[in-house]
Amino acid sequence: MTNQSSPSSAGTAIELSGISKAFGPVQANSDVNLSVPKGTIHGIIGENGAGKSTLMSILYGFYEADSGEVFVNEKKVSIRNSNDAIATGIGMVHQHFMLVDTFSVLENVMLGAESGEVLKDSIKKAETELTRLEKEYGLHVPIHSLIEDLPVGQQQRVEILKALYRGAEILILDEPTGVLTPQETDQLFKILEALRDQGVTVILITHKLREIMAITDNVSVMRHGTMVAHRKTSETDREELAELMVGRKVRTKADKQKAQPKETKLKVENLSVFDQFNVARVDNVSLDLRAGEIVGIAGVSGNGQSELLEALSGIEAVSKGSFTLGDITIDADNPKNAKEMRDLGLAHVPEDRLHLGLVPSFSAHESSILGYHRDKEFNGPILSKVGNIVNYCARIMNDFDVRPQDPSLKSANFSGGNQQKLILAREMDRDPPILLVGQPTRGVDIGAIEFIHQQIIAMRDAGCAVLLVSVELEEIMSLADRILVMFEGRVVGEIEADKADEKILGLMMANAHKTSPDGEITA
């Protein structure tokens, strides 16, 4: 398998030949070939666990390959650690930023690349260099601001600056858009294009098809540790890439009928949640959730969606306002804990499955009753009915195709998608009238995403009132019937799903949209 030659080819920046890497019995990369022409943006796409990150870690010196060769600028190299990588001109922007929050941009860029003993000279040198880089690539960052004062999009630029400052000519970005708003993503893509035009080679690791189509020149698809295809982006499409990633046909958009909403199941009125510093994390939120509809809550993560879910599910106390289920009203004076909320028919798939949704050190059957562990079905007068619990777990694993179907396997040892399916199975199994779902497909493979979306729609069609929180606009748009957008704890707008597009939602997420007097939302 060789890469098709690129028109702008001025030699290859990176060539990997026959790379294999095994972790114990697990073959993470087997016989991987990759060739990236200089001055191009090259996408590497694949599901979680397909081996993308391992491959890039080999390139960046975190791991050594068991076999195979690496060529940088057509010279064979051996990269044993990140210093070697930097010396050969490879820079990496990690998914989670490696920045010191209390340092300024300048200090972060210099860190580890100071010249000489006296800091003053380094600062001067860095300042000149940063100004040059800013001009050349349009990377505008206030260099004397502290990192903690910068928005996420700018923090990412600092990471890119760091790599360029160290002389990187090949930039690897690992899932760079997970934390960005659509507008910030567009800005990032502009920067990447500017970098490419200046001759920098960019390797973009992602599992988002949209980004591959939007920005890359070439794309390589990985599946189960092997390279399954190399394509020119202009000669392929989303459907083909999705099929290559998963190995079978997938629908990238969920099919669903129009919603048939019925009576209101959950009425939230002027709900506020204050944190320990008395800052309103949820600020005066009102919404109605009706049976048979999916209400989506969009927003950049950290704008109060998590706290809203936690308040509604009984984890976090309500500070002000109230919400009503049937004839039960919950407010600051009448709190209910998560168990009581569950008894009222409210099921909750939490945003963070490893933190809230299950106990990683528990076996799957123990995690499969979390929150329902006091049910009669699982308990005798004193002792638990372990047989019942194991059978129950096996049944819901079967219903939701959780693999491996082993109730005694430790929860932590399932893949993200299978952990998520187990939690969904647990929360959906009792046909709750109200279902809160947070980030149902975060870190989940494309094949499982399709299945999870079908299940959520099936719940809606069966008359469940579903509140969906997601930072993935595509997910919100394909699942929700109505979309609310949260910004700094407030609901800043509501829009029917069929009137929404990414542009308008993006503006709403940044609270930069306009609302006409009759409630029409426009850019």
Place this chain on the structure above:
Amino acid sequence: MSDTTMTEEKPKKKIGMAKPPLPAWMDYGVLPLVNILFALFISGIIIWLIGINPFEALEWLIIGSLGGSYELGYTLYYTTNFIFTGLAVAIAFHANLFNIGGEGQAYVGGLGVGLLILAVDQYLPFWMILPLAIMASAAFGAAWASVPAYLQAYRGSHIVITTIMFNFIASALMTYLLVDVMRGKGQMSPESREFAEAGHLPFMHEFMANFGFDLASTPLNVTFFWALICCVFLWLFIWRTRWGYEIRSVGANEPAAVYAGVNPRRIVMMAMLISGGLAGFVGMNEIMGVHHKILLNFVSGYGFTGIAVSHMGRNHPVGIILASLLFGVLYQGGAELAFEYSEFTREMVVTIQGLIILFCGALAYMTKPFVANIYYAITLPRNGKEA
């Protein structure tokens, strides 16, 4: 590569990544054994340095603790106390609490059982006193743990600090009670009066004589059976009841427990009360089983050693029984050694105990990479070729 068994964590470091975990028998069997051998090896060097043949010393240690019914009786008597304090530390540990207060809880548990017997031994028969005594020792131990537990759960005071302080308070309280309150008129020693026969637990040699066994006279009494029963109960409680489930969920992932509707404060109280109750049974063994009166300093470090016992036993009742037996052997065999060799002082016994705690506790994972590499070297090439 199977995508069903990988977690979604991205590789960040290259150390020790992505190898299959060691099987349980390696982790719980081989590794502690290697650690004990290490500790014994270092102990052997020290013993050799003071001029004693380490192999002879080892022989004395084993014969002196397991060689006959007398030696075994003493060993199991110590073991009984270690089981109680080990279990006490373990149950708290499952709720992610570090109960350092076993010493004080055992002390006060002894006070409880003693006061009960002093009150009723003239009126009630043994079979009625026995269940009351079990309840009294547990209740007093639990009560002593309840204050630190409350402060942790509702006031955020750290349980390690408060339980340590409560050890000192218990010690001062007992001294006051025995010197100023309970000491009989004209009595020199700070002790209560001797209990009547109905307030004595049968010694093992008395008990077994009923079945025709002739055992040497030792402090070992029927509390030993109660310790074993407690192990079974505690195992059932932790792994086979909804309350144990809640304790473990709070200990392993508190946010998930809150998500499940568990109140972590109640769990802190529950775990600490059970913990204190279990420690209180040391008082029953000592006061009702051995001394037959309330006296000073009968706990003598069992509470602290329980921390090492529980840690070595991986907070599991079976492991705790084995670790308790090991410490029982060290206590009893060490005493025999000190008796046998004049160079071998009481401090040497403490040194060996310290080495065992050091290697099995503080350095428990030091040898793991070696052991794991040997294990992988033996097992992996075969698996690798299959895959």
